[in-house]
Amino acid sequence: MANNSEATKLALYSDLQKFGQISDYERILKTANKLLHSFPDDALAFHFRIVSLIQLSKFDDVLLAFGKYANLTKGLEFEKAYALYRLNKIEEALKVLDSVENPELKHDELRAQVLYRLERFDECFNLYRDVIKQTSDDFDEERQTNLSAIIVNSLISGKQIDMPAFEVDTYEILYNIACYHMGKGQYAEAEKKLKEAEKVCRESFDEDAPPEEIEDEVSIIRLQMACCYHFQGRDREALSIYTSILKRKPTDLGVVAVANNNSIAINRDQNLFDSKKKMKNILSDSVQVKLTSEQKKVIAVNNCLLNIFTNQGDQAMANIDELVKKQPATEESAMLMKAAILSRESKNAEAIKLMDDYAKKKPNSKLKMKLAIVQLQLSEGKVSDACKTLESLGDDMFKPAIISALVSMYMETGSPKEASRVLEKAVSWNRKNKSTSAGDLSALWRHAADLHLRSGQPEIAAASLEELLKINPNDTVTLAQLIIAYAQFDPKKANELSEKLPHLVDFSPNLDTDALESSSWMMGLKVIKKAAKTDPSPGTPLVDNKTKPKNKKKKKRLPKNYNPNVDPDPERWLPKHERSTFRKKKDRRNKDIGKGTQGAATGVQDQYDITKMAKSSAASPSAQSMPSPSDGPRQQQRKGGGVQQKKKKKSGKR
Known part of the structure; x- marks a missing residue:
């Protein structure tokens, strides 16, 4: 039986070696489980199992395995600490690393990552600097990138560390250098570095890389560019970038959270319904894990302000109290927000008392509180x-x-x-x-x-x-x-x-007294120039006005076909249809039908109407007053109008 078990063990280890060469971690896990099932005390098989679970990102199973095989965990502190780190159990991971008696380089590097997540940037910086000095492999670029990120976060937390010159210019390092400039308020320099980082990032992808993958990687650089615009007061440009990033739905939840929060900050009391939806997404547990304590604090404050804008006073007060418990550093901002809520409810006296009491309690906040009180007093006049x-x-x-x-x-x-x-x-x-x-x-x-x-x-x-x-x-x-x-x-x-x-300097040699005494200087530069043109120079002879040549008369313009031997047409001033020649050409038409305004020829129409022929044959005033064919329409109108006016005047007198 012993020989059979040894043969089985050798066969399984042979399979482990074969699967390890092709990195088939699923089969490695199955084979390691078979070994542990047959040989529960096999530490090497347990090690294979833990490594395969880590490679498959099954970190919960890693911790279960450590609990099940507690007697086989010696020497696997690094793997356990890494699993805890990936499960965001940072404090537990640090305890495991502290228990290592003789830490190796890999333990120090993981410890630096843990300290970074705990935001202990001073210790992290010193540890990473030592790790970089001791190593020289393919991961140097990543270590330098992490070192630059540590320097940026140290600056944000209040401690300034000079940014060193790095051996490589990857887009990650350029991005961190841009963030460093932003932390120092050098937004123009930050903008240049971000544009350079975006260019390097796009060039680092292959030509056949999917556009979605490229945009997803570039999104964090674009987000920082929007923040750079935001800090400079260029809200419209910043909001445009935030919106475009959110439409693309990047995979990095931290990028989504920052874009949503900054959009809310720009909108302020506008688009409140949309802001509420965005804030709900930010406050989810899956997103909060990706944020730093400073980012969480800013988001919590913005959530309270959003409640104030939506007139949720009670909810805002509860959120403010919770904020102070979790973030004691926000107590000053909390007092100002409470005063704002009371002021919106027309309780200025209570708001002033609240801030005055806090100013007495915290002398360091006296200036801000007093200035807020002054603002409320001025609002009341x-x-x-x-x-x-x-x-x-x-x-x-x-x-x-x-x-x-x-x-x-x-x-x-x-x-x-x-x-x-x-x-x-x-x-x-x-x-x-x-x-x-x-x-x-x-x-x-x-x-x-x-x-x-x-x-x-x-x-x-x-x-x-x-x-x-x-x-x-x-x-x-x-x-x-x-x-x-x-x-x-x-x-x-x-x-x-x-x-x-x-x-005083004697300016009299350079002054023109005649020009000053003249009144033309008061009328402006145009008058002076005109006077200069009309004034003759000393060498120009005077010309008498009488001998001044007169303007020539314009030549008469004659028609093109003008014949001086033929008299002009006496009817040339009349309209064509009123000329006698026009009548002669139109002989085919009835001469009695004239032209003119409407109603001018109504008498002629009655003359040729058969139903009115008998009546028109008799001598009537209308028939007697009909004009002769030789008269034109204008003459008709003038003659008829004159007669009618005279008759009307006589009838009026009667």
């Missing part, structure tokens, strides 16, 4: 309360933007003295603390000086102008203003400063 709120900010009050807002509000309410007081405090505080650079304060000194000069406080204006001169000693405009200010309360000082003004 309470300008004086808004001014008091801004003045309660302490040292933050002296920021240039806040000082500008205070001065504008005080001037709007007709309180120039209060505005002057605020500027005076700001000037003295900045002179004392010197917390900002001199260049940033130039606008503050300028506004303060102008306001104090207008309000009749030349001493304070002079102090501000002195500060301006320290920034730019060669500014003659500021020097002139300073002289004007000193002239009002210290004439001696004004005279001393006036000596620093540049001397």
